[in-house]
Amino acid sequence: MSSALWAELKQLAQQPLSLRQEFAADPTRAEKLQVNACGIHLDFSKNLITDGIWQKLLELAKQSQIHSKTQQMLSGDKINNTEQRAVWHMALRADATTPLVLDGVDLQPEIQACHAQMAELIGQLHQGSYKGYQGDAITDLIWIGIGGSLLGPQMACEALAPFNQSPVRIHFAGNIDGAVVSDVVKALNPATTLVFVASKSFGTEETKQNALAVRQWFIDKGADKAAIAQHFWATSSNIKAAAEFGIVAEHILPMWDWVGGRYSLWSAIGFPVALQLGMEQFQQLLKGARDMDQHFINAPLEQNMPVILALLGVWYINAKGCQAQALLPYSHYLRFLPSYVQQLDMESNGKGVDLDGKPLTDATAPVIWGDAGTNGQHAYHQLLHQSVLAVPSDFILPAKVSHELKDHHHRLAAHCFAQTQALMQGKTFEEAKAEVLASGASEAEASALAPHKVSPGNKPSNTLLLPELSPYYLGALIALYEQKVFCQGVLWNINSFDQWGVELGKQLSTPIYQVLSEQKLNSFDGSTEALIAHFKQLTSN
Numbered sequence: 272m273s274s275a276l277w278a279e280l281k282q283l284a285q286q287p288l289s290l291r292q293e294f295a296a297d298p299t300r301a302e303k304l305q306v307n308a309c310g311i312h313l314d315f316s317k318n319l320i321t322d323g324i325w326q327k328l329l330e331l332a333k334q335s336q337i338h339s340k341t342q343q344m345l346s347g348d349k350i351n352n353t354e355q356r357a358v359w360h361m362a363l364r365a366d367a368t369t370p371l372v373l374d375g376v377d378l379q380p381e382i383q384a385c386h387a388q389m390a391e392l393i394g395q396l397h398q399g400s401y402k403g404y405q406g407d408a409i410t411d412l413i414w415i416g417i418g419g420s421l422l423g424p425q426m427a428c429e430a431l432a433p434f435n436q437s438p439v440r441i442h443f444a445g446n447i448d449g450a451v452v453s454d455v456v457k458a459l460n461p462a463t464t465l466v467f468v469a470s471k472s473f474g475t476e477e478t479k480q481n482a483l484a485v486r487q488w489f490i491d492k493g494a495d496k497a498a499i500a501q502h503f504w505a506t507s508s509n510i511k512a513a514a515e516f517g518i519v520a521e522h523i524l525p526m527w528d529w530v531g532g533r534y535s536l537w538s539a540i541g542f543p544v545a546l547q548l549g550m551e552q553f554q555q556l557l558k559g560a561r562d563m564d565q566h567f568i569n570a571p572l573e574q575n576m577p578v579i580l581a582l583l584g585v586w587y588i589n590a591k592g593c594q595a596q597a598l599l600p601y602s603h604y605l606r607f608l609p610s611y612v613q614q615l616d617m618e619s620n621g622k623g624v625d626l627d628g629k630p631l632t633d634a635t636a637p638v639i640w641g642d643a644g645t646n647g648q649h650a651y652h653q654l655l656h657q658s659v660l661a662v663p664s665d666f667i668l669p670a671k672v673s674h675e676l677k678d679h680h681h682r683l684a685a686h687c688f689a690q691t692q693a694l695m696q697g698k699t700f701e702e703a704k705a706e707v708l709a710s711g712a713s714e715a716e717a718s719a720l721a722p723h724k725v726s727p728g729n730k731p732s733n734t735l736l737l738p739e740l741s742p743y744y745l746g747a748l749i750a751l752y753e754q755k756v757f758c759q760g761v762l763w764n765i766n767s768f769d770q771w772g773v774e775l776g777k778q779l780s781t782p783i784y785q786v787l788s789e790q791k792l793n794s795f796d797g798s799t800e801a802l803i804a805h806f807k808q809l810t811s812n
């Protein structure tokens with residue numbers, strides 16, 4: 272971030288800018304600052320940019336390596352340089368007829384074989400012909416995984432709930448908090464339950480521990496080794512560890528080291544989604560993502576939706592000093608999208624060094640947070656509207672909905688648009704005072720109350736309109752955020768595809784666990800020692 276252009280952008284960020292005035296001065300602003308891709312409409316006119324700033328940001332993209340890095344990613348170069356891995360999740364959603372040659376091997380047959388295996392199992396589960404160890408049809412599936420092995424399928428299953436055509440109920444178990452697995456198995460019968468252990472590494476503590484607990488539940492209910500083999504499946508790239516756990520080879524769906532965990536929804540990690548929707552609709556999810564990839568690869572920078580979102584993001588983080596970003600889907604079904612994008616964005620770009628290991632001087636990923644609207648309006652939107660913090664927000668609204676409550680939907684959409692309008696234009700002191708006076712208050716009362724009612728406005732937002740929340744548009748939306756994160760990684764010159772930061776906490780938990788479970792004595796810093804002692808005291812009787 273040391274180029275002359277950046278210095279200029281940082282300077283420009285200091286200059287006053289009023290969105291109200293920008294709209295008043297240019298009646299074509301909304302028309303100019305909007306773009307469409309794969310049917311998704313993005314209005315980015317309510318951002319803190321002028322024509323001049325926007326041209327400079329586009330210049331930044333032109334000077335960047337976005338194009339060459341995209342080509343490297345597509346060619347299968349090992350752009351995840353700390354793990355020496357290609358970044359090829361896009362291959363998983365490529366057209367089935369496209370050869371996908373990586374290191375001299377065409378991976379397309381493997382990918383198609385995986386789809387065929389998924390389709391076969393899904394067919395059996397839908398028809399009730401996959402029998403459990405007592406001869407009953409399978410009614411429930413427990414999906415055990417965490418992080419990228421859970422957030423994607425859980426979010427997509429929820430988002431596409433109206434498309435559910437599966438007789439099998441899906442239960443997700445991620446956290447190592449024993450309450451999760453205990454609650455999940457409570458209402459289930461092992462004889463009619465299939466278990467999927469989803470772990471690329473098959474070494475993640477939470478997943479292993481939960482898988483062991485579910486296996487023990489089978490044993491406690493009288494299932495033998497053969498029964499467990501019949502009921503347990505895995506998706507993993509560590510075939511050896513999955514086999515050691517007791518999962519038979521025919522029940523292991525592949526994962527590849529060229530797919531990062533948080534980019535793995537498109538692989539067999541998407542099995543719950545495919546089970547819920549059927550393979551045909553799962554293919555639509557992949558197609559939506561594929562079309563967004565094509566848009567990203569081919570569209571000129573100024574019409575390229577992921578590039579536009581990426582540029583606006585770096586503008587806010589690095590020039591305007593905004594640390595957070597709100598993701599606000601106006602859709603109950605998209606309520607898990609913020610936690611999904613949290614991992615995608617923050618685990619990818621929350622880095623402290625550049626590609627060569629040199630410390631960064633500028634911040635990278637934003638703190639992503641949010642929930643479904645309108646719930647947030649009665650909670651944290653107060654801060655969005657009036658606090659001195661500026662939190663750029665993405666509002667997402669599907670235009671058509673599957674339910675019949677049309678008036679609800681018009682009200683929901685009205686709130687979505689009204690929020691972006693209120694954030695942008697705010698309410699001046701004069702407007703606030705006039706409003707109070709109009710309610711019958713005295714001059715003195717109005718002057719006293721008006722400052723509290725002022726909304727500064729000038730709070731930036733994007734609005735993304737989806738024609739509907741279908742598998743196709745969800746696929747396109749997720750790929751949009753994936754490619755945005757990729758572009759930002761390029762602009763910051765960081766590796767978006769490793770996640771070394773999560774390791775330290777994992778390492779430190781082992782000696783603490785040894786002490787808590789009384790296997791070993793270890794010593795720690797004063798605070799940790801005291802916390803352990805206090806915890807032990809509280810749990811001693």
Ligand SMILES: O=P(O)(O)OC[C@H]1O[C@](O)(CO)[C@@H](O)[C@@H]1O
Pocket residue numbers: 417418419420469470471472473474475478532533618770773
């Ligand atoms: O699929 P696995 O190997 O169990 O990993 C789960 C998650 O753990 C992480 O490695 C972080 O700890 C994520 O990147 C990943 O999605």
